[in-house]
Amino acid sequence: QKEVEQNSGPLSVPEGAIASLNCTYSDRGSQSFFWYRQYSGKSPELIMFIYSNGDKEDGRFTAQLNKASQYVSLLIRDSQPSDSATYLCAVRDRGSTLGRLYFGRGTQLTVWP
């Protein structure tokens, strides 16, 4: 059973702060990792993906991957109230040619003004 674990939260940060979201995965051979944002009552939307060790930056978002530790994180700089949502970590099944993803339970983030 491939597992994806996220810090359960909820996480609450003030506006302008850095929010740090963490995720670990059980399949050491996993290659691709995704962060999705899901607003209440809506479907997930892709924020970014990463597949190489290190950092990947996209605007205020930075994904960090450490395959040796089986750990992936998402940093949100200058957090805004509009960032308040549930963040889902997903790992692509390396054994699937169809792109199957395994999702964590999500971390609820609240950014207060």
Next chain:
Amino acid sequence: GAVVSQHPSWVICKSGTSVKIECRSLDFQATTMFWYRQFPKQSLMLMATSNEGSKATYEQGVEKDKFLINHASLTLSTLTVTSAHPEDSSFYICSALGESSYEQYFGPGTRLTVT
């Protein structure tokens, strides 16, 4: 680009009836679509993987005779919940694998309530 639509966005039905949910890729062809279910405060649970022109692959514990999936074209997959019961009430979300076969694009979801 890469827009996925679902219809209906919400539906209320009576126990014992069947409900069909459509998932369409609007501006790309999707040979593979996925159907998820999400209960409140829970993560997405994959129900089945749908491939155009072939039978869907169901996850363990998902009844294929209850959740009928048809992927008849490269832009349309349907999920039919047969003989729905209140415990089937959930948020059903489809996604389509992009033409690069790397990213999954999610539809807006369908909220099903069975009374």
